[in-house]
Amino acid sequence: MSLSELTRSRAREIIARYPHARSALLPMLHLVQAEEGYVSADGIALCAEELALTTAEVSAVATFYTMYHKKPVGEYHIGVCINPGCGILGGDEIWNKLCQRLGIGNDEVTEDGKISLERIECQAACTHAPVMTANWEFLDNMTPETAVDVVEKLRTGQEVLSTRGPKIPTFKENELLLAGFDDGLTNEGVQADELMLAGLKRAKELGQSAPEVKP
Amino acid sequence: MTLTPVLSAHWDEPDSYTISGYMRHGGYTAFKKALATDPDAIISLVKDSGLRGRGGAGFPTGLKWSFVPQNDGKPHYLVINADESEPGACKDIPLMMANPHSLIEGIIISAFAIRANHAFIYIRGEVPHVFRRVNAAIREAYIAGYLGKNIMGSGFDLDVVLHAGAGAYICGEETALLDSLEGRRGQPRLKPPFPAVAGLYASPSCVNNVETIANIPYIFNNGVDWFKSFGTEKSPGFKLFAVSGHVNRPGIYEAPLGITMRELLEHAGGVRDGRSIKFWLPGGSSVPMLTPEHLDLPLTYEDIAAAGSMLGTGTPMIFDDTTSVVRAVTGWLAFYKHESCGKCTPCREGTYWISDVLHRLEEGQGTEADLDTLVELCAQIAGRSFCALGDAAATPFPAALKYFRDEFVQATITPANESFDPIAATVFAGASK
Numbered sequence: 231m232s233l234s235e236l237t238r239s240r241a242r243e244i245i246a247r248y249p250h251a252r253s254a255l256l257p258m259l260h261l262v263q264a265e266e267g268y269v270s271a272d273g274i275a276l277c278a279e280e281l282a283l284t285t286a287e288v289s290a291v292a293t294f295y296t297m298y299h300k301k302p303v304g305e306y307h308i309g310v311c312i313n314p315g316c317g318i319l320g321g322d323e324i325w326n327k328l329c330q331r332l333g334i335g336n337d338e339v340t341e342d343g344k345i346s347l348e349r350i351e352c353q354a355a356c357t358h359a360p361v362m363t364a365n366w367e368f369l370d371n372m373t374p375e376t377a378v379d380v381v382e383k384l385r386t387g388q389e390v391l392s393t394r395g396p397k398i399p400t401f402k403e404n405e406l407l408l409a410g411f412d413d414g415l416t417n418e419g420v421q422a423d424e425l426m427l428a429g430l431k432r433a434k435e436l437g438q439s440a441p442e443v444k445p
Numbered sequence: 446m447t448l449t450p451v452l453s454a455h456w457d458e459p460d461s462y463t464i465s466g467y468m469r470h471g472g473y474t475a476f477k478k479a480l481a482t483d484p485d486a487i488i489s490l491v492k493d494s495g496l497r498g499r500g501g502a503g504f505p506t507g508l509k510w511s512f513v514p515q516n517d518g519k520p521h522y523l524v525i526n527a528d529e530s531e532p533g534a535c536k537d538i539p540l541m542m543a544n545p546h547s548l549i550e551g552i553i554i555s556a557f558a559i560r561a562n563h564a565f566i567y568i569r570g571e572v573p574h575v576f577r578r579v580n581a582a583i584r585e586a587y588i589a590g591y592l593g594k595n596i597m598g599s600g601f602d603l604d605v606v607l608h609a610g611a612g613a614y615i616c617g618e619e620t621a622l623l624d625s626l627e628g629r630r631g632q633p634r635l636k637p638p639f640p641a642v643a644g645l646y647a648s649p650s651c652v653n654n655v656e657t658i659a660n661i662p663y664i665f666n667n668g669v670d671w672f673k674s675f676g677t678e679k680s681p682g683f684k685l686f687a688v689s690g691h692v693n694r695p696g697i698y699e700a701p702l703g704i705t706m707r708e709l710l711e712h713a714g715g716v717r718d719g720r721s722i723k724f725w726l727p728g729g730s731s732v733p734m735l736t737p738e739h740l741d742l743p744l745t746y747e748d749i750a751a752a753g754s755m756l757g758t759g760t761p762m763i764f765d766d767t768t769s770v771v772r773a774v775t776g777w778l779a780f781y782k783h784e785s786c787g788k789c790t791p792c793r794e795g796t797y798w799i800s801d802v803l804h805r806l807e808e809g810q811g812t813e814a815d816l817d818t819l820v821e822l823c824a825q826i827a828g829r830s831f832c833a834l835g836d837a838a839a840t841p842f843p844a845a846l847k848y849f850r851d852e853f854v855q856a857t858i859t860p861a862n863e864s865f866d867p868i869a870a871t872v873f874a875g876a877s878k
Contacts, residue, residue, distance in 0.1 A: 374873075395574035415574075421466075422461065427697075428713070
């Protein structure tokens with residue numbers, strides 16, 4: 231399937247952001263995933279044409295980064311952090327439970343195409359362990375039970391809110407965002423949650439503060 | 446030592462991430478003064494403040510800026526490392542979610558100081574909501590006239606581009622980040638030349654961490670003496686300490702450098718009830734682990750280094766006595782193996798072999814000779830790769846062996862998951878007993 235003219239014109243918009251065209255390649259690969267759900271041969275060809283690179287050069291880049299997929303992922307791509315900070319605190323149990331429940335393993339998709347699973351590394355949310363992601367939106371402080379609940383809801387088309395973010399967008403929608411195209415969801419979710427505010431709350435309880443911060 | 450929220454002081458206000466939320470507390474006053482200052486004076490100010498990079502290495506920020514050659518006729522670039530991916534590190538992502546404007550204002554002042562008209566924020570791709578918040582902050586700053594051409598009539602032009610990575614820990618290494626930002630595989634470059642001389646597009650560039658740059662408006666507005674009233678002579682200032690693991694109240698605690706882990710632990714509600722600390726890491730999985738005997742060390746670059754570890758990202762991870770150290774180290778090495786970029790043979794092959802041998806140990810299939818093999822493998826990687834990932838991969842095992850040799854010997858007979866029930870270590874096991 232060749233990609234749409236809209237995607238091609240967006241690719242040119244991305245290129246215009248940079249002093250050197252090739253810098254646009256990573257966002258352009260997010261962009262082609264936004265249309266097709268993965269990086270296809272056509273997607274690679276589009277990037278190569280627009281940047282005057284060979285398809286081999288583009289493939290070399292696309293295969294280096296784990297967020298680019300060689301085959302379609304699910305509508306909801308679920309990540310479970312198994313790095314020890316999360317894995318030991320429960321991520322490993324969550325992973326086992328989800329695999330068992332869905333009957334799929336790492337980098338696999340359910341038959342209905344709704345859910346795919348990935349063992350992911352540190353998400354910069356260790357304070358919120360164990361952490362999962364749905365299309366990379368945070369799902370913090372999970373248990374095997376809440377993990378199954380979230381996945382079942384996503385699978386059956388029910389609304390799931392990120393713990394620090396919006397109602398979970400589709401994989402393609404978030405790839406378009408990461409290509410730099412705003413989706414209007416900035417104001418969704420909290421500005422900061424309880425764990426991000428733990429120190430500030432504690433400081434206020436104890437009457438502690440920094441010495442006169444001038445504006 | 447008391448908590449001192451500065452960067453995080455207003456995160457509890459619902460609009461803390463907006464330009465109006467930031468300006469309510471004096472945001473965007475520093476850069477206006479800065480643009481009327483001699484750029485060299487700003488570099489001197491940051492040098493005098495003693496601010497050290499908050500990304501992990503602790504290199505003096507002002508000194509880094511002073512390496513950028515001036516009047517060289519080349520474009521200069523400021524690149525923000527927002528690729529926070531170090532296991533245990535979770536302070537830049539919260540900062541950008543709750544107050545991205547402190548970063549944007551820091552960028553304006555910093556870019557002006559190093560004479561850069563282009564700044565890039567390289568953010569890891571796996572955090573879409575933080576991408577939204579930073580992108581919105583950039584838009585708001587353009588609309589306010591704080592970014593773009595001839596900012597506030599100063600004659601200074603600055604464009605800021607937010608750039609999403611795509612899943613690669615190695616891109617947190619500054620030269621790999623630059624290659625990635627140029628649209629290539631994220632593999633480290635040989636240094637020298639250093640980025641200050643030949644960085645992005647082979648032009649003079651500074652790569653700075655998010656938290657480092659978010660400090661700049663506060664230092665500029667409040668002065669060197671104020672900044673140095675926090676912390677120690679060699680580690681001045683305050684820090685977003687993200688405390689995670691088996692503690693009762695994990696979270697972000699902002700305090701002066703020099704606070705001890707014991708004090709931080711008290712703020713974080715202590716270790717889970719009925720449990721005691723087994724080991725802890727001051728700042729990421731790439732720094733050597735420490736034990737309860739180190740809890741009274743001041744969390745400064747110099748004190749932690751003197752104890753044989755590193756402050757790193759300043760984001761302590763605490764593990765209690767339900768944790769198998771063999772399992773933890775095996776997990777971290779699986780991570781380094783996964784993230785090794787493949788450029789240097791010792792790291793690419795060495796992480797593979799270490800990971801293999803550790804897996805065998807974890808499953809109770811190893812031998813005592815494996816421990817010596819592992820020590821040697823680590824020694825063959827450390828110092829023999831382009832970048833710090835190789836050194837980092839060679840770090841967890843020797844540190845763990847130093848304190849827990851008996852447990853590794855035990856693992857040659859009994860699988861780690863039999864010696865330590867994995868369920869007991871989870872947060873949902875319920876604490877204690």
